[in-house]
Amino acid sequence: MIRVAIPVEKGDHLSISYTEQTWGTARRRYHLAQELLLCCCERCKDPAELGTLYSAIRCRSGNCEGYLVPDNPLVNLNTRDDASNEQYPYSGYTSWSCLLCGSSKQPQEVYQLLKRIESDIKETGEMDFELRERLLSRLEGEVLHPNHYFLTELRVDLAQTYGRVGPEGLTEISDKRLERKMELCRQVLALADILFPAxxxxxxxxxxxxxxxxxxxxxxxxxxxxxxxxxxxxxxxxxxxxxxxxxxxxxxxxxxxxxxxxxxxxxxxxxxxxxxxxxxxxxxxxxxxxxxxxxxx
Ligand SMILES: [Zn+2]
Ligand SMILES: [Zn+2]
The missing domain is CATH 1.20.58 (Methane Monooxygenase Hydroxylase; Chain G, domain 1)
Structure with a gap:
């Protein structure tokens, strides 16, 4: 049975997702390419992912406070300039440029950075709340855009863990932690309304x-x-x-x-x-x- 997840009008274009909507564009398109699907939806086409900067990384050029986004998020596996067989599931095959100062990075550099961050996140145990919070605040804004999907994944995990996993249940956690749990839920839900309403x-x-x-x-x-x-x-x-x-x-x-x-x-x-x-x-x-x-x- 197929049902619509959000209200539609007669004549609206219907779409179905074959990948994880909570991932950033390069990662989704890499995943889809394994199934020989090339997506060109509005979200994939927009380097800023519907204005959310969901995949953007912080510019490191001088004192610039801008963020880099992919120059062409739709470059496909078979049309890339890079003739090597290397694959960059987190950056795609495009250069990335800062929206503020224009400085750019090659896809390999962006991929290496994101790969390192991913392994830092994986190294933190589910129960080590403090370490995860510290990592989140270190990455947030300084290395990745605050809306970045790696941070969103961390927030979803923490929001579902506080008061559920560990010795303290929801009625025992501190007021501060309860407040933090609600803040995390609200942050992700606000982004979800734009990026993955379905x-x-x-x-x-x-x-x-x-x-x-x-x-x-x-x-x-x-x-x-x-x-x-x-x-x-x-x-x-x-x-x-x-x-x-x-x-x-x-x-x-x-x-x-x-x-x-x-x-x-x-x-x-x-x-x-x-x-x-x-x-x-x-x-x-x-x-x-x-x-x-x-x-x-
Ligand atoms: Zn798409
Ligand atoms: Zn810059």
Whole structure:
């Protein structure tokens, strides 16, 4: 069964993804080329990836604060100037130029840099939160554009790990960490709205994480008495809105995978909410204290 992930109008062009939408253009196009597919969609054509600079790297020329993007993201494997058989899955076969000062780099250089960063990221263990946060802040803006897909991948991992993996559950993590978890979710969801509105699995999971975190924040605020009624109401509304969004995103996930388990839990909570509204109950159940399904991280 095929269904549309975002609303479409009669006559709209429909597209289907054969690769990971959370990757940058060179990486997606390299992956697609292995399947003999050459994509020329709007996102692939735009060196700035719909204005997000999702693959951009920081210029190192003098004091320049600009970012380099590929000169021609559509150079294909069989049309490249480079006659060697070397492959550059993270840079493509094009030179890269700074949007501010115009200085450029060859594809090999860009590829080597990204390969090094990738191995630095892989070396950090899933549980070493501090090390991952330090790496993220070292790379963010100084080496890669803050929206870069390597950083987005790190943010997705951290957002799904805080309060889920390790000795501290969502109700035990510090206020600061809870706030950070929400910030990470929001950063990725804002980018996802532009770059991969139809990537429902990542979006659905992050919506669920943000919903849970907001519910926990609301519970803490109510316990401490440092939120007024209006603030509490807004938080609850936002949390419920995210739950509805997560349901929409995850509704087609099979139950045997973690995303499907979350989808079942989301549905149960929506039914609970509807039942309590019909009973006229105003009781706010702290959702993060209810049964939490395994995240399969
Ligand atoms: Zn494309
Ligand atoms: Zn520059």
């Amino acid at each position: 990537e429902s699995r990542v979006r659905g999971m992050l919506m669920f994480e943000l919903h849970e975190s907001l519910a926990e924040e609301t519970r803490r605020g109510a316990d401490k008495g440092d939120m007024n009624l209006l603030q509490l109401k807004h938080k609850i509304q936002e949390s419920q809105h995210l739950l509805t969004g997560a349901e929409k995103m995850l509704s087609s996930e099979p139950e045997m995978i973690p995303e499907g388990e979350i989808a079942v839990e989301v549905k149960r909570r929506i039914l609970d909410q509807e039942a309590s509204q019909m009973n006229g109950s105003t009781k706010n159940v702290p959702l993060s204290q209810t049964k939490c399904v395994s995240m399969g991280m």
